[in-house]
Amino acid sequence: xxxxxxxxxxxxxxxxxxxxxxxxxxxxxxxxxxxxxxxxxxxxxxxxxxxxxxxxxxxxxxxxxxxxxxxxxxxxxxxxxxxxxxxxxxxxxxxxxxxxxxxxxxxxxxxxxxxxxxxxxxxxxxxxxxxxxxxxxxxxxxxxxxxxxxxxxxxxxxxxxxxxxxxxxxxxxxxxxxxxxxxxxxxxxxxxxxxxxxxxxxxxxxxxxxxxxxxxxxxxxxxxxxxxxxxxxxxxxxxxxxxxxxxxxxxxxxxxxxxxxxxxxxxxxxxxxxxxxxxxxxxxxxxxxxxxxxxxxxxxxxxxxxxxxxxxxxxxxxxxxxxxxxxxxxxxxxxxxxxxxxxxxxxxxxxxxxxxxxxxxxxxxxxxxxxxxxxxxxxxxxxxxxxxxxxxxxxxxxxxx
Amino acid sequence: xxxxxxxxxxxxxxxxxxxxxxxxxxxxxxxxxxxxxxxxxxxxxxxxxxxxxxxxxxxxxxxxxxxxxxxxxxxxxxxxxxxxxxxxxxxxxxxxxxxxxxxxxxxxxxxxxxxxxxxxxxxxxxxxxxxxxxxxxxxxxxxxxxxxxxxxxxxxxxxxxxxxxxxxxxxxxxxxxxxxxxxxxxxxxxxxxxxxxxxxxxxxxxxxxxxxxxxxxxxxxxxxxxxxxxxxxxxxxxxxxxxxxxxxxxxxxxxxxxxxxxxxxxxx
Numbered sequence: 001x002x003x004x005x006x007x008x009x010x011x012x013x014x015x016x017x018x019x020x021x022x023x024x025x026x027x028x029x030x031x032x033x034x035x036x037x038x039x040x041x042x043x044x045x046x047x048x049x050x051x052x053x054x055x056x057x058x059x060x061x062x063x064x065x066x067x068x069x070x071x072x073x074x075x076x077x078x079x080x081x082x083x084x085x086x087x088x089x090x091x092x093x094x095x096x097x098x099x100x101x102x103x104x105x106x107x108x109x110x111x112x113x114x115x116x117x118x119x120x121x122x123x124x125x126x127x128x129x130x131x132x133x134x135x136x137x138x139x140x141x142x143x144x145x146x147x148x149x150x151x152x153x154x155x156x157x158x159x160x161x162x163x164x165x166x167x168x169x170x171x172x173x174x175x176x177x178x179x180x181x182x183x184x185x186x187x188x189x190x191x192x193x194x195x196x197x198x199x200x201x202x203x204x205x206x207x208x209x210x211x212x213x214x215x216x217x218x219x220x221x222x223x224x225x226x227x228x229x230x231x232x233x234x235x236x237x238x239x240x241x242x243x244x245x246x247x248x249x250x251x252x253x254x255x256x257x258x259x260x261x262x263x264x265x266x267x268x269x270x271x272x273x274x275x276x277x278x279x280x281x282x283x284x285x286x287x288x289x290x291x292x293x294x295x296x297x298x299x300x301x302x303x304x305x306x307x308x309x310x311x312x313x314x315x316x317x318x319x320x321x322x323x324x325x326x327x328x329x330x331x332x333x334x335x336x337x338x339x340x341x342x343x344x345x346x347x348x349x350x351x352x353x354x355x356x357x358x359x360x361x362x363x364x365x366x367x368x369x370x371x372x373x374x375x376x377x378x379x380x381x382x383x384x385x386x387x388x389x390x391x392x393x394x395x396x397x398x399x400x401x
Numbered sequence: 402x403x404x405x406x407x408x409x410x411x412x413x414x415x416x417x418x419x420x421x422x423x424x425x426x427x428x429x430x431x432x433x434x435x436x437x438x439x440x441x442x443x444x445x446x447x448x449x450x451x452x453x454x455x456x457x458x459x460x461x462x463x464x465x466x467x468x469x470x471x472x473x474x475x476x477x478x479x480x481x482x483x484x485x486x487x488x489x490x491x492x493x494x495x496x497x498x499x500x501x502x503x504x505x506x507x508x509x510x511x512x513x514x515x516x517x518x519x520x521x522x523x524x525x526x527x528x529x530x531x532x533x534x535x536x537x538x539x540x541x542x543x544x545x546x547x548x549x550x551x552x553x554x555x556x557x558x559x560x561x562x563x564x565x566x567x568x569x570x571x572x573x574x575x576x577x578x579x580x581x582x583x584x585x586x587x588x589x590x591x592x593x594x595x596x597x598x599x600x601x602x603x604x605x606x607x608x609x610x611x612x613x614x615x616x617x618x619x620x621x622x623x624x625x626x627x628x629x630x631x632x633x634x635x636x637x638x639x640x641x642x643x644x645x646x647x648x649x650x651x652x653x654x655x656x657x658x659x660x661x662x663x664x665x666x667x668x669x
Contacts, residue, residue: 251528258527258534259520259541262506266514269503276458276497278489278518278581287524386509388546388558 043373078336089242093235102231105238109306111346112241113299118326118342119248119335120295125324126333127252127261128288129268131188134195135323138168138293140202140315142300147215147310148208157221161301168297169290176289180282183271195320202312214311218304237306244302245339248295252335255291264288265333329370331377340378408436410471411585411617412457412493417466419449419456426452428641429466432619434585436473439611439618441628443652444638445661450621451498453638454589458495459485472584490518494583496574498590498621504563508554511562511573512545515580548576551613552606568599572606579610586610588620592627600627607631629653637661 011020096104121135142164149155149163179190202209209215220233221240228236255261263284266274275281304310322345330341349359370377412434419427427449434440442450456463459480468481472492480488494515503511520541522534549555552572557565562573571591578586591607592600604627611618622628628635629649637645637652639661645652652658 254528254530255524258538259517259522260524260527262510262514263517265506265510266503266517269505270501272460272485273497273501273503274514275485276460276489276495276501277514277577278486279514280484280486291524386542386546386558388509388542 047373093238098231102234105231105234106306107347107350109234109238109241111343111350112238112245113303113306114323114326114346115339115342116241116244116248116295116299117323118330118338119245119252120292120299121323122327122330122333122335122338123252123255123264123295124288124292125327126331126338127256127268128264128285130285130289131184132191132289132292133188133317133320133324134191134193134198135292135296136315136317136320137195137198138171138296139300139303139319140198140312141171141293142168142297143304143310143314144202144209144215144300145297146301146304147218150219151215151217157219157301157305161298164301165294165298168300169294171297172290172293173286176286180285180289192317192320195315195317199312199315202315210311212312214309214313216309218308218310220308221302221305237302241299241302241306244299249335249339256333256335260284260287325367329367329377331379334377334379337377337379409473410435411473412619413467413469413471414457415467415469417453417456417468418464419452419461420464426641427456427463430638430641430643432636432643432646434617434619437611437615437617438633439607439620439631441632441635442619442621442638443623443625443628443635444644447640448638449641450638451589454495454587454621456481458493458587459483459488470585486518489581489583492582492584493587494578494581494585495587496571496578496589496591498593500567500570500574502562502570502573502577504561506562507559508562508565508573509542509545509549509558512548512577512580513541515577516541516544519580519582545576545580548580549573551579551610552576553602568595568602571595571603575606575610579614579616584616586616586618588618588622590621590623592622592624600624603627604631 011022012018013020092108093102093105117135117139121132124130124132124135145164145167146157146160149160150157155163175191175194179187182190203212205211220228221237223236263274263279266277266279267281267284271281303314307314326342326345327338329345330337330339349356352359355362410433412432414430414432416429416431417427418425418429430449430453432440432442432453442453444450452461455461457468459482462482466481467479469477469479470491470493471477475491478491480491480493503514506514520537522531522537526534546555546558549558552575554565554569554573554576557569562570565573571593575586575588575591578588588607592603595603607618607620608631610616620628620632632649635645635647635649635652636643637655637658644657644661645655647655
């Protein structure tokens with residue numbers, strides 16, 4: 001309260017050179033501080049009481065689950081919820097937009113682009129445990145690939161979409177090779193450096209990348225050469241990104257439950273043990289890195305097409321941190337969690353523009369609270385149940401020999 | 402103890418030396434393992450037993466010496482300096498002294514990782530859900546589940562590995578190692594931290610594995626009761642050097658070994 005005093009209560013009016021004292025603000029500060037402190041204390045006590053309960057129950061190590069967690073763990077219910085969500089996503093642009101006003105569709109397109117980014121980084125960070133602080137660089141690579149190809153070679157959106165992904169992947173592999181032997185913090189520093197280098201090159205190589213001014217007049221996605229008005233273009237882009245989100249979910253889900261995905265997770269858990277169990281570390285890490293970069297490159301193309309214009313300012317470290325925050329907040333490795341967190345982190349600031357000044361404060365506070373009370377993220381990486389024949393087992397045993 | 406029927410040689414280590422800077426952790430150690438044998442490697446703390454293991458399994462590259470494997474039905478290979486995952490693929494599997502499971506994965510998934518090097522689904526196949534990926538996935542699950550059953554962990558298959566009791570974690574490590582289809586299993590202190598009853602169960606498990614899977618086993622162990630009851634042959638190390646080898650009876654009476662374990666005075 002003492003620290004907020006000069007900030008909230010005292011205001012120097014520079015025009016009339018007077019000091020305004022806004023004492024009423026002090027009450028608000030006091031009330032807020034009290035509320036926060038009370039909530040803090042309450043949460044800590046609740047956690048302590050839970051812990052003692054668990055201790056009292058001795059053997060049962062049933063982990064406490066949140067509402068979202070329970071929902072996610074219930075297959076029937078979660079499938080229903082997902083179906084409804086998918087249906088809403090499909091009809092969404094027609095509900096909220098008119099020919100004059102399609103602001104909401106555009107906002108949603110940006111949000112969905114970040115959902116794909118979050119899911120892509122989820123492969124690298126969440127599943128394979130490779131901390132990547134420069135993920136946005138691959139996004140930039142994809143965006144600039146499309147911008148340059150369409151400008152210089154007149155290539156269309158649909159040709160460039162896979163190309164952007166592949167170029168992103170190529171950068172991932174090229175960067176991946178030298179840094180694969182690095183771990184944890186060291187890897188993070190190198191990827192951070194890579195992102196900075198990318199941004200600086202983009203800013204300073206005027207002749208090729210247009211420097212800080214960026215590249216303008218990037219064509220929007222084309223639909224068999226049909227002329228689309230502004231709203232239709234946005235809606236069309238919306239469906240493209242939505243399809244990409246679906247594709248990303250499908251691919252991540254398939255990989256996660258495959259030999260490859262398990263190897264990623266094993267590497268994340270314990271490198272030496274997984275190597276001793278026959279997992280090829282270099283190849284597995286590289287595949288995770290390249291695949292993560294692929295999605296960033298792919299969606300970078302959509303980003304460039306959607307905005308018509310790109311410049312290096314869209315690819316700052318803040319964006320990398322934001323995507324990483326989505327993965328961590330959502331729950332490492334959890335697809336549903338990352339989607340929810342991405343949408344929340346992208347949409348809330350957009351619709352809470354009135355509080356834009358306090359955005360980062362709230363953001364920081366939420367992060368701190370999350371790390372204290374729910375460090376595993378919104379939704380845990382689901383524990384997969386495999387199907388096996390419990391009854392037949394004995395017979396199999398004999399037939400094996 | 403039954404006399405060892407010296408069949409085919411599986412592992413041949415000769416003059417293995419490992420230096421860490423100026424420290425010679427393993428000093429010209431030679432060791433052979435024959436088909437179907439259980440061999441124990443014993444010695445006081447810091448004798449270099451685990452370092453020896455790490456050299457054989459590729460975690461370290463030995464400074465000097467040779468490690469050769471003769472897989473049954475395979476060709477002889479010199480494996481020192483190779484990557485650990487390749488060595489595992491050739492048929493050497495190990496467990497760790499300080500348990501190294503994948504804590505946030507389920508018990509079944511832990512074993513499934515062991516099948517990784519015996520399956521070959523590529524990324525593309527996994528994404529497209531090809532026939533091979535579905536078939537391999539099913540095989541992996543079935544085989545892993547059978548292994549869990551064999552070590553008595555089938556009922557906790559869907560539990561997280563970190564939630565298992567200590568003894569169960571040790572058994573899970575053995576199951577995971579066996580999932581790689583090895584011809585030689587290297588166990589690093591499998592009974593460490595176990596109570597007498599768990600050790601007894603482990604004893605039975607090891608003997609059963611050897612019999613059912615026709616594996617050879619090399620183990621590092623401090624529990625002398627276990628070592629003496631299950632080993633066919635024993636190697637003893639002290640300060641990086643090999644000081645004795647022989648059958649459990651020979652080792653028990655070897656003055657050099659008694660000295661190493663009990664000190665000079667007890668011997669005198």
